[in-house]
Every structure is written in C-alpha cells, then in structure tokens.
Amino acid sequence: KKTAVLISGRGSNMSALISAAMAPDYPAEIALVLSNRPDAKGLEHAKELGIATGVVDHKDFSGDREAFEKDVDAVLKQHKIELVALAGFMRILTPFLVNAWSNRMINIHPALLPSFKGLATHERALEEGVKLHGATVHYVSAEMDDGPIIAQGAVPVLDDDTPDVLAARVLEIEHRIYPRALELVASGKAKVAGARVTTGSVEG
C-alpha cells in the first residue's frame, strides 16, 4: 500500500517506518514524506533515502485549517497515497481530513492511551507517578489522541527518570511498535470493530 508519512520535525519514527518498509515482503511502501514545516529535519533524511517529499506550510493559510488540509489532501491524492501515518505531525486535524482518511490514517502517541492525551506526556507521567508508561498507535478519529488502538508498547518508569530519560525509553518502543502497526494495517490484518481493533495475532 502506498503510504505517506506526515511529519513536523525530527522524523525518527518516519525513519523507523522507512527502514521497515525496505524489507521485501513489507506490505506498505513509503511513497511520500510530507511536512507542514519546510525546516523539518526529517525531510532531509527522507530525501537522502530517495523518498519523495513535500511541504504544505500551514503558515501560508493564515489559520484556515481546512484550507491547509485541502492542500494536504490534494498532495496525497497526487501521489496516489492509500494510507497515511502521522509521525510527530504537530497539527490538530479538523473533521475534513479525519473523515477523508477515515480508517486509513494512523498516529503514534507517546503514552499508553487513553492516559495522557495531548502534549508533555512524559512530564505528566512522572508527576502522576505511574510505574508503566509507553506508546500507542491508533487510528485517527475526530477527537485528538483518540480512535481505535492498533498497538501499544509499555516501558517501566524508574525512580530517577527525568522527562528526557523517560522520553528516550519510550521512543525506542515507538520505533518498534509503529512499523508493526503499519504492517497490520497495510496487510489488512487490522480490522476495526466498533471501538476495538482485532489483528488476528496473539502477539501483545
């Protein structure tokens, strides 16, 4: 399946998806990396790897989110994209793009949803004193950081963790679960049944 990865910054999850998709039997091809920021670091890396890149700069739309999304949607269509993977894409989406890509758009969030939606997840996990933290890949729905969960990975929270140390531990698990979740979606093994996703696999 032709897949676009949408980024705003560093793009380490993007890189993990690109690496995984290089395997010959992987069911998704990363056909486009699209950023809302022209200076996103991940764009350079994608170019080095020979992947098509695009920029739709949200600043060109003077706050009109839907106009921005219409351009994003048009670029996705130009590239004949079938699946969208948000990877550190820092824009809140309107129902327009969410509905246009319903069941075909996934996101990674650095927390064990439904805990810690939104930003600063690692700081809040430490404040709350949770002993397990992690990351979630989910289908994108109209509510932010909501939608049927495809995969999760957990890590321990240790006594002397700082937000940065914890973030690095979670990031490692993100790089493991995102390629696996995209594989489940692109192969058709992930099936949405109401609020739940079944994958037909016994793996956690």
Ligand code: GRF
């Ligand atoms: C990741 O922690 C992701 O979960 C969050 O933003 C961060 C993006 O990192 N949504 P990167 O750009 O993939 O390196």
